[in-house]
Amino acid sequence: VSGAGDLEGVVEGLVGSAVGGDRRALARLLSIVERGGEAARTLSRVVFPASGGGYSVGITGAPGVGKSTLTARLLGLLRASGKESVAVLAIDPSSPLSGGAILGDRVRMQEHTLDPGVFVRSMASRGALGGLSRAVPEALRVLDATGWPLTIVETVGAGQVEVDVAGVCDTTVVVVDAGWGDAVQANKAGILEIADVLVVNKADRAGARSAARDLEQMLDLSAVSGWRPPVVSTVAESGEGVEKLLAAVEEHRGHLESSGERERARDGRLLAELQQLALARLVELVALLGSSDSGIGTRRALAARELDPYEAADRVLVDLAGVLP
Numbered sequence: 001v002s003g004a005g006d007l008e009g010v011v012e013g014l015v016g017s018a019v020g021g022d023r024r025a026l027a028r029l030l031s032i033v034e035r036g037g038e039a040a041r042t043l044s045r046v047v048f049p050a051s052g053g054g055y056s057v058g059i060t061g062a063p064g065v066g067k068s069t070l071t072a073r074l075l076g077l078l079r080a081s082g083k084e085s086v087a088v089l090a091i092d093p094s095s096p097l098s099g100g101a102i103l104g105d106r107v108r109m110q111e112h113t114l115d116p117g118v119f120v121r122s123m124a125s126r127g128a129l130g131g132l133s134r135a136v137p138e139a140l141r142v143l144d145a146t147g148w149p150l151t152i153v154e155t156v157g158a159g160q161v162e163v164d165v166a167g168v169c170d171t172t173v174v175v176v177d178a179g180w181g182d183a184v185q186a187n188k189a190g191i192l193e194i195a196d197v198l199v200v201n202k203a204d205r206a207g208a209r210s211a212a213r214d215l216e217q218m219l220d221l222s223a224v225s226g227w228r229p230p231v232v233s234t235v236a237e238s239g240e241g242v243e244k245l246l247a248a249v250e251e252h253r254g255h256l257e258s259s260g261e262r263e264r265a266r267d268g269r270l271l272a273e274l275q276q277l278a279l280a281r282l283v284e285l286v287a288l289l290g291s292s293d294s295g296i297g298t299r300r301a302l303a304a305r306e307l308d309p310y311e312a313a314d315r316v317l318v319d320l321a322g323v324l325p
């Protein structure tokens with residue numbers, strides 16, 4: 001790829017192929033999103049106008065609680081109803097070295113890989129600016145714009161990254177398991193606050209009932225107004241309770257759509273994205289100013305006590321207006 005026009009042509013070609021059902025083209029587009037940079041910006045510009053109608057369901061929770069097994073069950077149910085095609089993004093926020101877990105997910109999804117109505121892809125952070133919290137909403141828009149009206153996002157782990165990533169979905173499902181002794185920890189990580197649906201998986205094990213009871217009590221205490229997250233018990237291994245989970249997700253979707261909350265939340269997420277991007281750009285530009293003539297002038301004036309730090313900061317911001325394209 002030599003020039004900007006070429007880049008745009010290549011990206012548009014890939015998008016066209018992906019819309020036509022070419023999975024390798026779609027996979028390449030998602031690699032572009034993962035890598036970030038100029039190609040990702042071009043891709044964002046190409047797909048954005050055609051995105052916005054898709055629905056996303058985030059599934060998050062501590063390692064090993066059964067997210068992939070649940071996801072595979074949900075895929076089975078959704079595809080059996082034959083309604084729409086479903087994409088799955090498996091997100092690994094940890095280092096690329098932990099690729100084993102992702103491979104496990106692929107194996108688990110294998111029964112669905114021959115279904116043309118299912119697309120499964122894992123994404124890892126490649127250290128790009130903003131990392132996964134930038135890449136995931138972009139990946140969702142690419143899927144949305146290329147004909148995938150529903151995406152399930154599985155996030156491994158239980159930290160701030162998961163909260164951020166799960167927060168970009170329309171409906172967030174938080175999974176705990178029956179042996180749940182870390183209620184307080186999950187609460188600390190803010191993971192319960194982002195839940196639209198709560199799942200106690202491995203309900204075939206001792207402790208499932210008390211885990212569900214604990215969750216209900218926490219919900220009682222948190223005095224939510226509006227939507228109260230339902231608590232669903234499942235045995236992902238056997239499929240028990242998964243219909244109820246799907247019904248709870250659909251009920252939440254119905255609630256979002258009838259209350260107008262879906263658009264409000266989506267606009268709010270776009271605003272947050274804009275703020276993040278603008279801030280990251282600003283940090284870059286301010287750092288660049290240090291070596292520019294006007295930046296050096298401002299620093300001299302500061303050192304000479306001709307400007308105080310507030311005035312110097314204002315001058316830096318005014319100078320930026322001249323730097324921006």
Ligand SMILES: Nc1nc2c(ncn2[C@@H]2O[C@H](COP(=O)(O)OP(=O)(O)OP(=O)(O)O)[C@@H](O)[C@H]2O)c(=O)[nH]1
Nearest residue numbers: 062063064065066067068069101156202235236237
């Ligand atoms: N007993 C029991 N085991 C389950 C159930 N659901 C999943 N498992 C098992 O729990 C283990 C982890 O399941 P996964 O679906 O890979 O869990 P995960 O949350 O996707 O794990 P990571 O992606 O590694 O965080 C596997 O050995 C599953 O077979 C269940 O309902 N009951």
Ligand SMILES: [Mg+2]
Nearest residue numbers: 067068105154
């Ligand atoms: Mg998994």
